[in-house]
Amino acid sequence: MSEVAVPEMMMPPPAMPAAFQVEKPVPGPGMGDFSYVGIDAILEQMRRKAMKQGFELNIMVVGQSGLGKSTLMNTLFKSKVSRKSVQATSQEKIPKTIDIKSVSHDIEEKGVRMKLTVIDTPGFGDQINNENCWQPIMKFINAQYEQYLQEEININRKKRIPDSRVHCCIYFIPPTGHCLRPLDVEFMRRLSKVVNIVPVIAKADTLTLEERDFFKQKIREELRANGIDVYPQKEFDEDAEDRMINDKIREMIPFAVVGSDQEYQVNGRRLLGRKTKWGTIEVENIAHCEFAYLRDLLIRTHMENIKDITSSIHYEVYRVRRLNENNTAIAHANGTGQILS
Amino acid sequence: MTTSDIAQGPFQVYPQSVPQSVSVKKGTGQDKNARPLSLSGHVGFDSLPHQLVNKSTCQGFCFNILCIGETGIGKSTLMDTLFNTNFENFESSHFEPKVKLRAQTYDLQESNVRLKLTIVNTVGFGDQMNKQESYQHVVDYIDTQFESYLQEELKIKRSLHNYHDSRIHACLYFIAPSGHSLKSLDLVTMKKLDSKVNIIPVIAKADTISKSELHKFKIKIMSELVSNGVQIYQFPTDDETVSKINTAMNGILPFAVVGSSEEVKIGNKMVKARQYPWGVVQVENENHCDFVKLREMLICVNMEDLREQTHTRHYELYRRCKLEEMGFTDTNPESKPVSLQETYEAKRHEFLGDLQRREEEMRQMFVQRVKEKETELKEAERELQGKFEQLKRLHSEEKSKLDEKRRSLEDEINTFSKKKAATELLQGQSFNTNANLKKDKDRKKSPEMEAKDVNLTCDEATNQNHNCCFRNL
Numbered sequence: 020m021s022e023v024a025v026p027e028m029m030m031p032p033p034a035m036p037a038a039f040q041v042e043k044p045v046p047g048p049g050m051g052d053f054s055y056v057g058i059d060a061i062l063e064q065m066r067r068k069a070m071k072q073g074f075e076l077n078i079m080v081v082g083q084s085g086l087g088k089s090t091l092m093n094t095l096f097k098s099k100v101s102r103k104s105v106q107a108t109s110q111e112k113i114p115k116t117i118d119i120k121s122v123s124h125d126i127e128e129k130g131v132r133m134k135l136t137v138i139d140t141p142g143f144g145d146q147i148n149n150e151n152c153w154q155p156i157m158k159f160i161n162a163q164y165e166q167y168l169q170e171e172i173n174i175n176r177k178k179r180i181p182d183s184r185v186h187c188c189i190y191f192i193p194p195t196g197h198c199l200r201p202l203d204v205e206f207m208r209r210l211s212k213v214v215n216i217v218p219v220i221a222k223a224d225t226l227t228l229e230e231r232d233f234f235k236q237k238i239r240e241e242l243r244a245n246g247i248d249v250y251p252q253k254e255f256d257e258d259a260e261d262r263m264i265n266d267k268i269r270e271m272i273p274f275a276v277v278g279s280d281q282e283y284q285v286n287g288r289r290l291l292g293r294k295t296k297w298g299t300i301e302v303e304n305i306a307h308c309e310f311a312y313l314r315d316l317l318i319r320t321h322m323e324n325i326k327d328i329t330s331s332i333h334y335e336v337y338r339v340r341r342l343n344e345n346n347t348a349i350a351h352a353n354g355t356g357q358i359l360s
Numbered sequence: 361m362t363t364s365d366i367a368q369g370p371f372q373v374y375p376q377s378v379p380q381s382v383s384v385k386k387g388t389g390q391d392k393n394a395r396p397l398s399l400s401g402h403v404g405f406d407s408l409p410h411q412l413v414n415k416s417t418c419q420g421f422c423f424n425i426l427c428i429g430e431t432g433i434g435k436s437t438l439m440d441t442l443f444n445t446n447f448e449n450f451e452s453s454h455f456e457p458k459v460k461l462r463a464q465t466y467d468l469q470e471s472n473v474r475l476k477l478t479i480v481n482t483v484g485f486g487d488q489m490n491k492q493e494s495y496q497h498v499v500d501y502i503d504t505q506f507e508s509y510l511q512e513e514l515k516i517k518r519s520l521h522n523y524h525d526s527r528i529h530a531c532l533y534f535i536a537p538s539g540h541s542l543k544s545l546d547l548v549t550m551k552k553l554d555s556k557v558n559i560i561p562v563i564a565k566a567d568t569i570s571k572s573e574l575h576k577f578k579i580k581i582m583s584e585l586v587s588n589g590v591q592i593y594q595f596p597t598d599d600e601t602v603s604k605i606n607t608a609m610n611g612i613l614p615f616a617v618v619g620s621s622e623e624v625k626i627g628n629k630m631v632k633a634r635q636y637p638w639g640v641v642q643v644e645n646e647n648h649c650d651f652v653k654l655r656e657m658l659i660c661v662n663m664e665d666l667r668e669q670t671h672t673r674h675y676e677l678y679r680r681c682k683l684e685e686m687g688f689t690d691t692n693p694e695s696k697p698v699s700l701q702e703t704y705e706a707k708r709h710e711f712l713g714d715l716q717r718r719e720e721e722m723r724q725m726f727v728q729r730v731k732e733k734e735t736e737l738k739e740a741e742r743e744l745q746g747k748f749e750q751l752k753r754l755h756s757e758e759k760s761k762l763d764e765k766r767r768s769l770e771d772e773i774n775t776f777s778k779k780k781a782a783t784e785l786l787q788g789q790s791f792n793t794n795a796n797l798k799k800d801k802d803r804k805k806s807p808e809m810e811a812k813d814v815n816l817t818c819d820e821a822t823n824q825n826h827n828c829c830f831r832n833l
Contacts, residue, residue, distance in 0.1 A: 056468075058659060175680060
């Protein structure tokens with residue numbers, strides 16, 4: 020039996036400011052207000068807990084070699100997070116098969132700690148025969164889901180299961196200016212079902228604005244034609260407000276990005292950019308490239324949403340499939356043919 | 361690097377301060393493989409807590425309180441006062457046959473936070489003559505909530521974030537203000553519940569105890585709890601922001617509270633209070649009672665921690681015990697990790713095998729019994745047969761004896777008939793020879809002949825008798 024009682028507070032406590040600095044509301048007779056209960060203090064409690072626990076983020080970058088993946092990662096996180104910076108060897112040989120290499124870093128900003136894992140896939144799309152190049156990647160992603168699942172169904176579980184699931188996969192499209200290649204289509208088609216894919220046009224400083232727009236439109240058409248649902252997925256919009264925001268994003272993907280980890284002097288300010296004979300491309304200038312949009316999407320506004328979709332949708336899909344096939348396999352092994360509910 | 365005018369667009373931009381060089385947090389035990397790194401600029405993921413909070417605000421929060429205490433001790437009034445509303449409750453009678461739990465769910469909202477509050481009241485607790493079963497209903501209720509969460513978690517197709525979490529996050533145990541010590545029912549109940557739920561003991565109707573008595577009462581209660589090994593909820597002291605206040609509050613437990621939904625005018629304000637002829641007890645006056653402290657601790661400071669403890673400690677304990685009881689383990693005898701389903705299937709297989717074995721046993725027993733019965737019956741048959749043979753033998757013996765007798769009789773008859781024939785012949789002869797003498801001897805022979813006739817007739821009669829005997833045989 021449930022009843023609804025919505026009390027109108029006579030004097031509302033200090034409202035939540037737009038910035039994420041929350042003042043702890045102080046209740047008590049000193050304020051001269053006895054109608055305040057203090058339920059909204061739970062937001063502050065949650066924030067405190069989140070800060071104490073820290074966050075985890077796992078990003079995978081996929082694309083042919085030479086498209087600037089490592090540089091982009093370094094630019095995004097303003098530090099040397101990519102594999103190349105970590106590896107001791109300076110020689111870069113294209114591996115014969117696709118390697119999956121992940122590097123983790125602890126970073127902190129304003130008291131917020133995050134464990135960032137960048138998963139690199141050198142060798143993707145670099146062979147002569149690229150059929151099935153998505154398989155190792157698919158296997159890796161599923162292995163992470165599997166590891167989480169095994170932890171979850173343990174009897175003695177850890178307090179906080181370490182989350183190594185791939186939250187987001189950034190796919191680098193080479194700036195041909197025409198349309199998607201069969202490799203791109205195939206990869207994105209298969210992987211959009213298991214992970215959030217964010218396609219980006221790499222090295223976008225080789226395209227003029229018109230070429231860029233044309234290219235983006237072609238890509239969007241092709242994605243639609245092939246039924247590829249990239250992040251933000253249309254079906255996971257929660258309400259009208261969400262849909263509005265996400266629609267605006269969907270009209271802009273794929274983002275045309277330029278990465279750089281070197282600073283140059285522009286108009287008296289030091290900015291990240293690429294210096295060429297004909298000018299300096301400012302990475303964070305939206306007139307020049309869309310890096311800022313990508314950064315905002317990934318980090319500042321939609322990170323929690325990305326992690327949410329991974330854990331509550333992609334992971335659950337994997338879990339359902341896995342538990343079902345476990346059932347049928349065991350049932351067949353026993354020769355009973357009976358399926359557990 | 362100023363960024364405020366650069367990143368505009370469809371995204372909300374958060375005001376960023378001038379980026380400072382961020383200190384490197386040396387491996388805070390997060391991961392041995394992760395290297396600490398310093399950022400050379402403002403990235404922006406410090407908005408993460410805000411994103412998290414936003415998401416939770418949209419979803420709403422859920423909090424479940426269980427109130428245990430005797431009837432009339434002031435549970436409903438305290439809930440009304442705590443949440444500043446009038447939850448419509450009706451008074452319960454003292455004559456409940458057993459303890460019932462009544463749960464009511466309310467949707468509260470304060471500024472932009474929506475809370476789904478469930479208050480579970482124990483009806484009839486401590487009213488029965490025999491209170492042995494009182495706590496069992498409460499324990500069962502708590503276990504049922506854990507069980508339904510566990511079931512949801514184990515489902516194949518599950519929807520955990522839509523699931524209405526009904527597990528009890530906090531249990532307010534109302535202690536009667538006797539001023540002396542805890543009742544045995546209180547101790548027993550709290551001991552049973554301390555591993556299942558966060559217990560916060562409160563002294564109800566604290567306006568009936570004086571200050572000095574209250575102090576002694578509190579000390580007595582805490583020492584009794586400690587000596588009986590009851591683990592009540594301790595406010596967490598590991599976070600610097602709240603550790604000071606929490607430690608202080610841990611020393612004031614149990615809170616002595618007074619609840620009231622009536623307002624009294626004090627000075628120029630209306631405050632919640634209870635009016636007596638000798639004065640007014642103000643609920644929110646910290647000198648009068650600990651109500652404000654309770655509200656602060658329960659709601660403002662530790663609500664999230666209560667929820668977390670319920671999920672990570674009490675629920676995990678329940679889950680572990682339940683699964684182990686069902687026979688699941690994490691590792692099989694070869695110390696290889698075993699999946700839940702493998703274990704389940706193995707158990708099922710075992711069970712079926714067991715069933716089959718028992719069926720076999722029963723079948724064999726049945727067959728044996730049948731054999732035994734068969735041999736018994738054969739025995740009986742043989743006996744009967746024996747008897748029959750015996751009788752038959754006797755019979756044939758009798759018959760042969762009788763046959764012999766018959767033959768001997770027949771022999772006698774033959775000889776007699778021979779004799780008779782001979783005699784008749786002789787008589788005939790003698791009659792002819794004696795015909796001359798007959799007239800003389802007529803008178804002499806006739807009685808002889810008559811005698812002979814009589815003899816003959818006698819013999820005939822005996823012959824006839826013999827014949828009759830034969831016929832009778």
